[in-house]
Amino acid sequence: MSPAVVWAQQTQAPTALTDAAQKAVSNNPEVQARLHAFNAAREEIDVARGGYFPRVDLTAGVGRERLREPGFDSQSFTRRGASINLNQMLWDGLATRNEVRRLGHAKLTRYYELLDASENAALEASRAYYDVLRYRQLVALAEENYVQHRSVFEQIQRKVQAGAGRRVDFEQASGRLALAESNLLTETANLHDVSARYQRIVGETPPGSLPPAGMFKDVPAQANELQRVGQAKNPAIAAAIENIRAAQADADGRKAPFQPKVDFRLRQDWDKNRDGISGTRNDGVAEVVLNYNLFNGGSDVARTRQFAERLNNAKDLRDKACRDVRQTVAIAYNDTRKLSEQLNYLDQHQTSIEKARDAYRKQFDIGQRTLLDLLDTENELFQAKRAYVNGEHDLGIAYVRTKAGVGDLLATLGLTRLDTGNQPELQNWEAGSDAPERCPPEAPAPVITNKAALNSRAAGLVPVVEPSAVAPAASVASAPGPDAGVVQAVRDWASAWSSKNFDAYSAFYAPGFQTGKMSKQAWIAQRRARVTKPGDISVQVEDIRALTKGADRAVTTFRQTYRSANFSDTSAKSLEWIKVNGRWLIERESNR
Structure with a gap:
């Protein structure tokens, strides 16, 4: 089609x-x-x-002619003439x-x-x-x-x-x-x-x-x-x-x-005063013309x-x-x-x-x-x-x-x-x-991935987990639980913040508390503004976990819920504590 x-x-x-x-x-x-x-x-x-198709040309002219020939006097005369030509191609080698x-x-x-x-x-x-x-x-x-x-x-x-x-x-x-x-x-x-x-x-x-x-x-x-x-x-x-x-x-x-090239030609001429001879001359020609090139330097x-x-x-x-x-x-x-x-x-x-x-x-x-x-x-x-x-x-x-x-x-x-x-x-x-000769209508074979083989290779990379042997029961000394004192310190710290008591709140921070890139004075000013901001503040701590590191260091993690008049948030928080003169003080804090 x-x-x-x-x-x-x-x-x-x-x-x-x-x-x-x-x-x-x-x-x-x-x-x-x-x-x-x-x-x-x-x-x-x-x-x-x-x-x-035939080609037909008409030629006509009129002009003043002066003729000078040996043995004759020169003469001037007006010459008129017309010619009509017809050329019909009969054979041109199929060109x-x-x-x-x-x-x-x-x-x-x-x-x-x-x-x-x-x-x-x-x-x-x-x-x-x-x-x-x-x-x-x-x-x-x-x-x-x-x-x-x-x-x-x-x-x-x-x-x-x-x-x-x-x-x-x-x-x-x-x-x-x-x-x-x-x-x-x-x-x-x-x-x-x-x-x-x-x-x-x-x-x-x-x-x-x-x-x-x-x-x-x-x-x-x-x-x-x-x-x-x-x-x-x-x-x-x-x-x-x-x-x-x-x-x-x-x-x-x-x-x-x-x-060869063969043409049929037909020509009719009409002249007046041609070649200085007064009078009218009519000349008609009908002919078949053959033109055959024999050599042109090898161009053809x-x-x-x-x-x-x-x-x-x-x-x-x-x-x-x-x-x-x-x-x-x-x-x-x-x-x-x-x-x-x-x-x-x-x-x-x-x-x-x-x-x-x-x-x-x-x-x-x-x-x-x-x-x-x-x-x-x-x-x-x-x-x-x-x-x-x-x-x-x-x-x-x-x-x-x-x-x-x-x-x-x-x-x-x-x-x-x-x-x-x-x-x-x-x-x-x-x-x-x-039709195309060097272009068979064949598409490349599609590339198909062997998923089963790949899944098998992936399964081979999974380590085999051997069931652990049941160890005989042994008397193990119970590990000490979280330090109740540091857990209570977290609650008291949150209570001081909720009550907007900045003196009690700031007293929970150790003298060596790390304030990051801020100076101690700038940190105190910032915390004072946040703790004592107008309006009610509520700070609740839940899921408190304590990890003691020796007798005088501990880390607590908990979920903190903060609410104020224009903001509320729940986040995970971590406090690092140090015991100074029997009291737990905050040495570092971070939000996870």
Whole structure:
């Protein structure tokens, strides 16, 4: 079936995508240039076909003539004359016939180049459509990612301002927020770029709302079958085949100089006062003229060899076009299979990470997860969603590339072809003996991973855990429990904070308490402002665990719940204690 017939077939396709592709095909400058080249080639055939018809020339003149001859007096007279000539080619060694053949195939070459340019324009319009959809979704994901990071940043900032958070957590949240802002700027810039590309291809800016493009999954199940379809229908290969036929006709035309040229000539002359003889003269001639070149320095022989090489060049270009199409179709088809399977894993990935993120956020709120854990899983979720969106649109583009590779995208989209007039020679067009010679329709074998073997290798890496032998019972001295004094000190410290008694609160800190980068005076001023802030303050400590390190050192960990008029927070906290003169004092504190 010829590409012209395939193109005219109408299939179901998304309306918005069809409209965009139709505008691209109708208004694309490259497609229009190919259309004008086709029209020029069509008219050029009539130029060559004129060689079959007679040529008629009329010549007429009038002028003053002065004649001087030996033995005669010079004379001046007015001379008038007219001549009509007819020249009809009878035989030219088939030069005209081969030129008409060459230009006929050149016209078909331009026609298939027009089809190829239209397929490419529709492909680029479809790709631009998918890309605008893609980056609009990616901008939405980047906005949501920014909102989530901004929320965490605000939460950590309030903790730090209330004295319940670490400065390092604030810096980390600030850095991740800046990265989220950078990602948002990148995605908006990418959306602008693909919108500009859409405008260049389609001829107008993308509308504010683009419906999903859908996917065209009706492709052959076998890669080799798809290759055969591509070689039979792709217009680039058809153009290369017609170029061979044009080159063959051109080479045949170079044989004409080796044969005589025969013309029929008819001439009628009318002269008055010719050669100084008064009166009117009529002269009529009808003749058959043979012109046979016997030698011209070997130019014709060399030209024959030249055009034979041009024919070989055209055949090489045909095979190259075929190999290019074979590669394009093989890669596009493999992408449809790979991405279809990959999307399942990408969807599973984003779903699992989203569940993990939600769980991490709840655990972070009660102090069971660090800020780094939360930020890492937030970023991983963002990347997982981006990967799924990219995979989804890459799959749509892969199907479009496959359709374009076999020359079937215009038919799939149901586009109206440009007006090329009636071309009856296309109805039964086929490659025949001019089909590609060094390009078998065979796709590379797909690379299939042996999952069972990989799972077996993974199982072999898992260490074998031997059941532990039951040890005989032995009398073991019971370990001392947590120091009740340091546990009570934690409760008293929280009580002093809740009662806003700064003197009692500050008395719990050892003289050598480490204030970090702040000076002792600045730390005291900051803590005084936080402890004595207006309004009620409630500090509750739960799940207190104490670990003694000798007689005078201990570490306590607990969950701290802080509430005030404008802020509330739950976090995990750790206090390191030292016993001074029988009293437990805080030497270091940290929020985990």
